[in-house]
Amino acid sequence: MERLRKIGFSKLTPLEEASDLLLSNISLTTVEVVETSSSLGRFLAESIKSGLNIPPFDRSAMDGYAVKAEDTFGSSPQNPRNLKLVGKIEIGEKSEGIQMKSGEAIRISTGAAIPLGADAVVKIEDTKIEEANISIYLPIVPGKNVSRKGEDIPQDSIVLNSGTEIFSSHIALLSSLGIETVKVHSRPKVSVFATGDELVEVGQMLGENQIYNSNSPMISNLTQQYGGTVIREETLKDDKILLKKKLYESVEDSDLVIFTGGTSVGTQDFLPETIQENGTILVHGIAIKPGSPVLIGVVEDKIVFCLPGTPVAAYLCFVELVGMALRKMMGASEIDPRTETVAKMSRDVPVSGMGYIHFLRVKIEKLGNEIIAHPVKLKGSGIISSLVQSDGIVKIHPYQEGLKKDDKVFVIRLK
């Protein structure tokens, strides 16, 4: 216990406090310029102002006839007003020089420019045409079926703020404004190490009492999903000199370093000592289950995570802490990308060990106009299968004595 207290593990930090401490130690990555069409999943490092009006000109929102609205006043199915067809305007055609007079109509396609003199569009369905005579059956008001220049986006308005995550719809918006490139924060470079004498790489023979390394492929893929670039993925023995060497090597060229395993109090867990001797421990031990042995440190100004060795704990610590750190480094205004669903518990869930946030894994089911959350049965302590069987997690807070059937909960969706 002496050694434990020395490395700061005896006191567990609440998750929120740990998270705040972590995020206050994050630095932004450098800014780079990327093509708009290749910016999916990045975060804007600039605000975007529109150089254009959208629509760029008054345009028709319907296939129909451009008219002067007042020419339609008083029309009805019994008493249609008659207008004279004097031309047509297709999308992309210049309407320059066309000047419509009272009593006239011009055939117009959706998206085409409204000609001078016209102020509304009659839908094709509300008319009847015979040669050059168009009968209008319904009166319309000025502006009807016309999209006004700049009504969606006025020129010089801010359309996207710095920190916005770029989805396909943002790429459409940026493209429609003619914006070819955007400034974004570069992807954090990440080193991933799995530690443990018991680990064997997939593809090799498994010896007695050994297990396959499943953490580093999982953590590397999560890193990618969260926008980082894995520049190093290695499996290391529990060897203090080796760990120190790899730590120094990686803080040199990485923005973030992740170890899995070796954070607990087993007699061979050298990582906490190694971090403390070569940098600062921000947090060691967080009041979460699973995942409590997690360690967050800073070495040479780089954040270093030591995640628990059990895959479920490593996964949960990643999505609760590492992922948000990665997004913060890229300037994300929303650091948690996960979606939440309101659901009703299908049964009671008691918890043992108050004072912790418990991550309950659940399957969800749509039933009528509700979503039901079913706790996933845990058969063992490794429980790697519990993650793939789950649709989401429910956080049971330290002040809650478990959950009751029909309790309303927020399910955080897994991906």
Add this chain to the structure above:
Amino acid sequence: MERLRKIGFSKLTPLEEASDLLLSNISLTTVEVVETSSSLGRFLAESIKSGLNIPPFDRSAMDGYAVKAEDTFGSSPQNPRNLKLVGKIEIGEKSEGIQMKSGEAIRISTGAAIPLGADAVVKIEDTKIEEANISIYLPIVPGKNVSRKGEDIPQDSIVLNSGTEIFSSHIALLSSLGIETVKVHSRPKVSVFATGDELVEVGQMLGENQIYNSNSPMISNLTQQYGGTVIREETLKDDKILLKKKLYESVEDSDLVIFTGGTSVGTQDFLPETIQENGTILVHGIAIKPGSPVLIGVVEDKIVFCLPGTPVAAYLCFVELVGMALRKMMGASEIDPRTETVAKMSRDVPVSGMGYIHFLRVKIEKLGNEIIAHPVKLKGSGIISSLVQSDGIVKIHPYQEGLKKDDKVFVIRLK
């Protein structure tokens, strides 16, 4: 109207019927083998059976002492039982040859193999050690703090079914079973065409009555997000001969072809005719708003989509139809990847035009233990900005006369 009826647009098909028809015309892509660590986002083309037990051996779930449980019976804080420390077992060490006897205890790390003769682990916190004497303060039952061989995953059990989407947690599971490669369906090859005489590429000067092409970059990025590979992205003029040429060129080497624009009833919309003359139209016109002019056809056994030219309609048709087609081609057991959230409407939303599914764009807000859906104000008909301002869409069904304040709705999250 004659031409309209000829090409089948006068009758709108319900979305569900259109979707069923589409999916029944989908063929699976070929099967390929990929490394497990590079399989993120793919779909299994095989069921996965475990060749191992997980855990592969009885192992300790705690840092503590391996004991015979019966040696602890009757112990209490007042009357501790005393055991003799005879060794220690670290993770990855062979426990072979170690045979524990009654009255003995062995120091053991989390994850290390339980030695022969022991059947439980006493947590380090529930003991006191003085030299080689360990005092046990609590009785424990056999099996306590021991993860049994195979209790999470028994050897020869099916752990993942064909059609499963591979997330990071699946990669962890597959790796823990020593599975180096998996069979998956190859990514569909997709050609993306934006059509329209009014379209100008981003980076070029905008002429009078022209607009920037925002659809093809959006559709290409959505295609990627949904697992497809874009092999061709071009902008085409409304030229029937050109459209036919491009259609034939692309069905040759693509699994799926997507056009945007030119599906409506404007006089220059040649796409419906071109598809009909060279293949089959499955559906033209779906009862959705926006998005009704969408067309789904088959040319040379390849699915061809013609999406409406307005970006919001193109986006919605993609996520409701194209995306699901892509996932079905890859054998996905769950063809819609979007998550849903139960929410309460913040105000009434009337709809005009019964008989359609209306896609209402909403922003969501977490308020106490509820999620509130606020309709996004639409200022114009192009409304490209409405998509980036929304967190999700609510489907208002044809039989619903709009929505009322406090109505419970399902919000489909956008990304």
